[in-house]
Amino acid sequence: MSTPEGPAPDAPTDEVDLIVAAWRREAPQLDVEPLEVLSRVARLARHLDRLRRGAFSGHGLETWEFDVLAALRRAGAPHELSPGQLLVETLVTSGTMTNRVDRLVGRGFVERRPDPGGDRRSVRVRLTPAGSGVVDAALADLVRAEHAMLAVLGREERRALATLLRRVSAPFEG
Incomplete structure (x- = not known):
């Protein structure tokens, strides 16, 4: 105290x-x-x-690459989002996202696909099997490292801390 x-x-x-x-x-x-x-x-x-x-x-990823790949992975099958949805998920500008998607396409981690519900200009960004593999492996390493970081706290302490931090951060979200 x-x-x-x-x-x-x-x-x-x-x-x-x-x-x-x-x-x-x-x-x-x-x-x-x-x-x-x-x-x-x-x-x-x-x-x-x-x-x-x-x-x-350890997986050849930058933080921003993980963020985009993780957003697609969390979206569930078929692991694709519109560029606009990726903007919301990663809190970057449209121009930045275009550049990031281009670079991830070049690495073979994502692909652009026509949006079946949109006009010819609308696209969806889809995670490739290579992208899925690298983000899953990086996530496993991240979770192990974060568990180690929080090892000084018991389970109830971690839950209490998460609750308190949520109360402080919630007004800034959405």
Whole structure:
């Protein structure tokens, strides 16, 4: 349990505790309590980014490649989406997605197919067997690494943390 003066005596300390203590000393007029949570979230995000890049690089993938392939894989059979749906799934611009799809087509991980319900210009992006194989293998490595990252928490602690983080992040979604 943290106190306004810092972590409880029996709690582990980290770099954020030092940062918060310094701000409390240097700017005592400010309530820097949000730093205790959000600075840790930011630092964990950087660690997670490194962990993910490591898991993906073992399969020759960049993070963005995994994101597009994973969106298609999660879509279910026949593992295809429109470019517009991919934009929503990956939070990038139309021009960026066109470039990404082009590069993934070049690697043989996806293919463009005519949209049966659209006009001649409408396409669907479909995961190929090669793309499915690489994203499945990368996902397995990612999940193993993420389990290891969270091993310091018990199952109930992980569920509680997920619930709390969902409450904070939900207003930014959709």
